[in-house]
Amino acid sequence: MERPSCIVEDLKQFVVSEAPQTAFYIPDFISEDEESFLLQQVYKSPKTKWTQLSGRRLQNWGGLPHPKGMLAETLPDWLQSCCEKVSSLGVFGGKTANHVLVNEYKPGEGIMAHEDGPLYHPTVGTISLGSHTMLDFYRPVLAADGPQTQQNRYLLSLLLRPRSLLVLQDDMYRQLLHGIQNRDRDPLTDRVANLSGAGARPGETLSRGTRVSLTIRHVPKVIRTRMVLGRK
Numbered sequence: 155m156e157r158p159s160c161i162v163e164d165l166k167q168f169v170v171s172e173a174p175q176t177a178f179y180i181p182d183f184i185s186e187d188e189e190s191f192l193l194q195q196v197y198k199s200p201k202t203k204w205t206q207l208s209g210r211r212l213q214n215w216g217g218l219p220h221p222k223g224m225l226a227e228t229l230p231d232w233l234q235s236c237c238e239k240v241s242s243l244g245v246f247g248g249k250t251a252n253h254v255l256v257n258e259y260k261p262g263e264g265i266m267a268h269e270d271g272p273l274y275h276p277t278v279g280t281i282s283l284g285s286h287t288m289l290d291f292y293r294p295v296l297a298a299d300g301p302q303t304q305q306n307r308y309l310l311s312l313l314l315r316p317r318s319l320l321v322l323q324d325d326m327y328r329q330l331l332h333g334i335q336n337r338d339r340d341p342l343t344d345r346v347a348n349l350s351g352a353g354a355r356p357g358e359t360l361s362r363g364t365r366v367s368l369t370i371r372h373v374p375k376v377i378r379t380r381m382v383l384g385r386k
């Protein structure tokens with residue numbers, strides 16, 4: 155296997171230079187065949203894997219992250235390969251991702267602005283399947299700045315095309331919040347920082363279809379030993 159540091163060198167060409175540090179946007183990270191395979195696997199999963207939330211539904215794989223440690227569950231092969239493919243870029247500090255959230259958004263659905271928080275190694279890899287979306291970034295609420303609207307705090311957006319990989323680290327992970335508006339059409343404004351990288355033009359408007367995202371992360375604190383049943 156190549157050394158991660160070499161691969162990170164290759165990643166540099168994918169930096170979104172118009173955004174704060176650091177966003178890598180890699181178009182066509184997976185092929186169309188891989189995309190349909192992954193979508194098949196997502197929809198083949200047991201119904202009980204889905205959790206319905208307001209505005210989206212999700213599958214949690216790998217265990218539930220917890221401050222005391224995640225009781226790790228073995229990932230199915232199709233997600234393990236995704237984790238290995240993203241991790242081989244060296245973005246998890248040489249570790250292999252062990253946690254995946256699958257989110258499904260119908261047109262008009264989204265996710266409230268949030269931070270991914272301290273339970274993960276501060277890197278997230280997102281593979282988009284089925285449709286594009288627009289991921290919006292916001293400055294955190296600072297009490298010293300007085301009352302602020304979400305609109306005031308809006309900084310920039312990234313266009314995520316199907317089959318692309320987005321990697322967020324550093325300030326993009328630790329400082330900014332991210333979210334997806336409940337919209338079914340996305341006008342491409344000059345606030346979209348990766349327009350050229352995503353092969354789009356300002357002024358265009360894209361209609362959303364159903365998008366499935368794989369959010370790939372590494373949870374460092376894992377409880378490996380299984381509890382021994384019958385023993386206190």
Ligand SMILES: O=C(O)CCC(=O)C(=O)O
Pocket residue numbers: 255257265270280289332367369
């Ligand atoms: O669907 C996405 O790309 C965003 C998902 C997300 O922010 C998360 O799972 O924390």
Ligand SMILES: [Fe+2]
Pocket residue numbers: 268269270332
């Ligand atoms: Fe998130």
